[in-house]
Amino acid sequence: MQAISPSTPNNLKYLIGTSPSTNRVAPNRIIVKCVYGYDSANLCKGTVSSRADWQTSCAILASKVVSQEQSSTDKTGGGADHVAAINGHKTSITDLSLVPIGELANGGSDNNRQLQPKPLTISDLSPAPMHGSQLRVAYQGVPGAYSEAAAGKAYPNCEAIPCDQFEVAFQAVELWIADRAVLPVENSLGGSIHRNYDLLLRHRLHIVGEVQLPVHHCLLTLPGVRKEYLNRVISHPQALAQCEHTLTKLGLNVAREAVDDTAGAAEYVATNNLRDTAAIASARAAELYGMQVLADGIQDDPSNVTRFVMLAREPIIPRTDRPFKTSIVFAHDKGTSVLFKVLSAFAFRNISLTKIESRPHRNNPIRLVDDANVGTAKHFEYMFYVDFEASMAEVRAQNALAEVQEFTSFLRVLGSYPMDMTPWCPSSDSRGD
Numbered sequence: 001m002q003a004i005s006p007s008t009p010n011n012l013k014y015l016i017g018t019s020p021s022t023n024r025v026a027p028n029r030i031i032v033k034c035v036y037g038y039d040s041a042n043l044c045k046g047t048v049s050s051r052a053d054w055q056t057s058c059a060i061l062a063s064k065v066v067s068q069e070q071s072s073t074d075k076t077g078g079g080a081d082h083v084a085a086i087n088g089h090k091t092s093i094t095d096l097s098l099v100p101i102g103e104l105a106n107g108g109s110d111n112n113r114q115l116q117p118k119p120l121t122i123s124d125l126s127p128a129p130m131h132g133s134q135l136r137v138a139y140q141g142v143p144g145a146y147s148e149a150a151a152g153k154a155y156p157n158c159e160a161i162p163c164d165q166f167e168v169a170f171q172a173v174e175l176w177i178a179d180r181a182v183l184p185v186e187n188s189l190g191g192s193i194h195r196n197y198d199l200l201l202r203h204r205l206h207i208v209g210e211v212q213l214p215v216h217h218c219l220l221t222l223p224g225v226r227k228e229y230l231n232r233v234i235s236h237p238q239a240l241a242q243c244e245h246t247l248t249k250l251g252l253n254v255a256r257e258a259v260d261d262t263a264g265a266a267e268y269v270a271t272n273n274l275r276d277t278a279a280i281a282s283a284r285a286a287e288l289y290g291m292q293v294l295a296d297g298i299q300d301d302p303s304n305v306t307r308f309v310m311l312a313r314e315p316i317i318p319r320t321d322r323p324f325k326t327s328i329v330f331a332h333d334k335g336t337s338v339l340f341k342v343l344s345a346f347a348f349r350n351i352s353l354t355k356i357e358s359r360p361h362r363n364n365p366i367r368l369v370d371d372a373n374v375g376t377a378k379h380f381e382y383m384f385y386v387d388f389e390a391s392m393a394e395v396r397a398q399n400a401l402a403e404v405q406e407f408t409s410f411l412r413v414l415g416s417y418p419m420d421m422t423p424w425c426p427s428s429d430s431r432g433d
């Protein structure tokens with residue numbers, strides 16, 4: 001693992017790393033990594049300290065940080081000779097202009113846009129990006145993660161960019177490192193991935209699509225390891241939850257440990273030569289990290305599926321010629337009593353809801369209601385996330401939201417996007433390969 005640039009500013013540090021030196025792991029892997037000192041709040045307010053800071057970050061992002069084969073001086077990413085590719089445009093790093101990141105996150109003002117390489121105006125319904133280059137798609141995890149497979153399903157032939165945290169994937173898009181992020185939001189067995197709901201609210205990206213990926217888990221060990229040798233199983237917490245009963249049925253009543261992603265678990269076992277530890281991950285992860293598949297299809301339900309959303313800096317234009325879904329988030333200041341009224345705005349218009357999620361209202365988590373006779377009730381306050389089956393191009397959806405607005409203190413449309421209508425076939429893309 002290597003810090004990319006001595007000139008990288010303190011408040012904007014990324015590590016660009018290659019895989020540890022073992023022939024089991026994929027070579028020349030580059031991971032966008034958020035490290036200490038990164039103050040995303042300040043970045044969002046546009047307080048990157050200098051033009052050079054911004055240029056350095058662009059260099060890191062866009063140029064894929066020069067290939068690992070190049071000399072160590074090249075790897076610093078700060079040289080004037082570097083050529084970065086941003087949105088398909090070859091751009092000398094010294095030509096890049098500083099734009100406050102807060103503005104970028106909000107789409108940027110027209111003036112600022114003119115200073116930047118041309119922003120994407122792609123409709124995500126088109127099969128290929130308009131700028132004609134490979135679409136760069138950020139995901140959380142390392143190669144072999146299901147999120148990488150989801151990126152490939154959403155955008156075939158894309159360049160998948162691994163990120164070590166969900167938030168880094170959001171930032172990668174905001175900072176133009178990537179054109180899209182693909183993030184899991186819910187699994188049919190494990191439930192919602194709450195972190196991503198919270199991040200959707202904190203960041204200003206738009207949902208531009210969804211993919212549902214059948215997830216087929218394998219139990220991976222080093223070659224030659226038998227079940228009896230194992231005293232630990234490691235994986236992403238969602239994967240552990242999805243295989244809970246099967247592990248018990250296999251007689252694996254051993255310690256479970258959560259790590260950042262499934263493929264990362266496989267890599268960890270391989271890199272550290274752990275003969276007492278198994279990882280839950282995809283068959284592709286087994287291939288990439290030289291692991292043996294001790295048990296195949298260990299998810300508790302064969303139709304295990306994870307739903308991912310695709311995020312972009314710009315929303316897509318909603319349409320009515322195919323099934324669309326719209327995701328909103330709202331809060332109201334009178335407790336949950338008006339929830340019924342909000343939801344009836346959809347029911348009256350025959351709009352089906354596909355998902356409701358509630359999360360703590362971080363700015364205002366508790367509401368006190370005093371009753372002189374019985375004391376003080378402490379009500380929890382929530383943000384409600386609702387997905388409904390209609391396009392924002394439909395009048396009934398617009399009317400429903402106009403009504404919702406009457407009952408809410410806060411309402412945001414996270415995105416209106418085509419529903420994933422691919423035929424259901426759990427056995428094909430379920431292996432992450």
Ligand SMILES: O=C(O)C(=O)C[C@]1(C(=O)O)C=C[C@@H](O)C=C1
Pocket residue numbers: 140141144145146147148184187193215236238239260261262263306
């Ligand atoms: O760890 C991975 O491989 C991921 O892509 C993450 C993730 C998740 O967050 O739910 C994605 C799909 C599976 O449900 C398990 C894990």
